[in-house]
Amino acid sequence: MEENSPLLSRVADAVYWMARYIERAENVARYIGVNLNLQLDLPMNPAQQWQSLIDTSGDGDEFLKRHEEATQHNVIDFLSFDTENPNSIFSCLRAARENARSVRETISSEMWEQVNAMYLHMAGQHLNPGYEWLPEFFRQLRLSSHLFQGITDATMTHNEAWHFTRLGRKLERADKTSRILDVKYFILLPSLRDVGTPYDDIHWSAVLKSVSGLEMYRKKYGRIAPRNIVEFLVMDRNFPRSIHYCISRADNSLRAVTGTEPGTFHYPSERLMGLLRADLDFTPVDQILAGGLHAYLDALQFKINDIDNALLTDFVEWRPQTPAPSQSQSQSQTATAVNGMR
């Protein structure tokens, strides 16, 4: 596609990461928002509840360097406002904006203005705004991320660059849905004494709420049941935050970029993506549970990482015969601050 206006490799990388970072920021806002709500209902150890957010983020080591205890305040600070934590909401929005800034001529003006507004809003917030403001703060963040996605879909030609934004967004979302499910399942399942109690229900509802899935789940399954929740969040064909949905859309976008026929592959990234999609297509949920959900999700996260690396190799870092200046891992943007202009 788009043979007449080929996409620069650097631009493909930047739009992909712009979308990924915004999706990442949104997901962090989701976890925190739901946890804030959850703690009002639960008598259990609140520290464990906030610790699970750190586990979800996968940045436990980073957290321990800065904080001793996973209190609500520490966790929210670390995940939202910490300018040094590369995966905090602040850092994600800053990185999304820097990427957007480097491709302003490729994305629509409206998209740029929205990313810029999100960053300026966050940067103006500097510090934790105080407990009573937090729920609204995270709600606004979610909405502004939705707005960005809506603007992207409505104002940008669905060309190759757009498909790279969708690849970035869907892979990030699949990864985050798997993490939230993994952590909650891990924590919740051992507490067998709670099974069937109101707390069990509340906790599982919170998992669904953090992916905006409770209502849609109810329509399909009615009662809260761990097996069904796993099926819904991993396998559902039509729920837009399920892993299956995300991977199949990412696969569609990849094929739109390459033009390769379904069922075949030309690039390594297509092969990896196709394998994962087929796995999700044809593995029954009970088989996943029998083999252990944690092991399954852990492997899935590795597969998503492999796809990410393959995309980088196939479309961004490929080298022509002549050596060009090397760029390290895509998102450690080399600071070419030297300049020769007035």
Next chain:
Amino acid sequence: MQFANYQTEGFHDEMFDNAGIPREEAKLLVDTIESLDDGQFLRCQRSAERILLQLGITFNVYGDSAGTERIFPFDLIPRIVTAHEWAWVERGLKQRIHALNLFIDDIYHDQKILKDKIIPEEVIKSATFYRPQCIGVNPPRGVWCHITGTDLVRHGDGQIYVLEDNLRVPSGVSYVLENRDLMKRTFPQVFEGLRVRPVDDYPSRLLEMLQTIGPRGAKENPTVVLLTPGIYNSAYFEHSFLAQKMGIQLVEGSDLIVQDKKVWMRTTKGLRKVDVIYRRIDDDFLDPTAFRPDSLLGVPGIMEAWRANNVALANAPGNGVADDKVVYAYVPDMIRYYEGEDPILPNVPTYLCWRDADRQHVLANLDKLVVKAANEAGGYGMLIGPHASVKEREEFAEKIIAAPRNYIAQPTLALSRVPTLVEDHFEGRHVDLRPYILYGNEIEVLPGGLTRVALRKGSLVVNSSQGGGSKDTWVLAAPPEHELVQNGSEG
């Protein structure tokens, strides 16, 4: 908002005459502003500033902590230029650019102007931006300066002078377009009843120009890209803005490679050939194999591709030889030499410190003169004698004596002023004007240009890096011909 207490303070004011009466072309604007409620003008100004921030129209400040972004301050009161005066400026700019282009071509070929002793050879050979790598190159159509941003100033005598030519990589045109857009969004009522010439077609004109300079053998619709040093460059906003408006790719040095003396860009589908590059990187950083080897921004081998006529570069490398402020002093002679005409736009009288008599005069009059480094831009390396301390003047005297070729001096000009919002009232602030000139098939001048304003009271330095802001520039159209015909035939 009232102008009742506004004072011209003996300066030439672009809006009011010496008696404080609005000039003919400004009457309607003054009436409109004075008819506004208190606070309405201020609200328009604030909303303009908010829009600039939302749009991310910011520039990076060098030497400031990393990532510092500022909006380029914008003032709502426009500078107005009459149709009659603009026609004269346009003629003068076309004449000047034509002569400068012939000069550059001559310097890199037969050097007739040196052989005929119009300009001393040592002036050229010692110019920092003279590039022996360009000798013998024939860019398409013999054009070297495709995009120029000439700085004009009006002195207290009412005369407009050329201050600098800026042939290398002039910036600022995006602000011309954004300023107009901002005026229309925030203050539409002021346009009523005036025929302000539009500037919106600049990106189309620029693209057309770039497409006409494709190298010989390039396809009919050549691939044009804009080469930027990247997001940390102070003019990055402008680079992405122009690429977006033209619908062309914005590339960085690492996106391009040279193979077989041809330039290619790295895309997700492999290499694609590039025909025309609007480069916003200085010569020094363009090609580490030809110029500074430590440049990370450029494209190794791009000069070879250009010399082999496989790619067009706008502006052509080497044209900065005419940006040297010593060479500037010879531009009127150039115009007489190449065009056989007297210059239309005058130069500011310039003392060349490498001439003994001039240097003596400069050193004896440092408190009255402006001294400039011959090869600096952006208001750096400059001494404004009347505003400088004794110590600063002494330091400059030493620099001049140590390297006289590097310095020129000019009388301190009383730059004209335009009313500017200061807190809640208007005060006069000094301005200059940078029109933009395109040279492809023929020479075209964008009506107006960037009016830069020195926002600090009494300051003469308009550069954005030094506390400058900008204003919209209104070139008024001549009354349409049919009105004249009607008046003539029926009146």
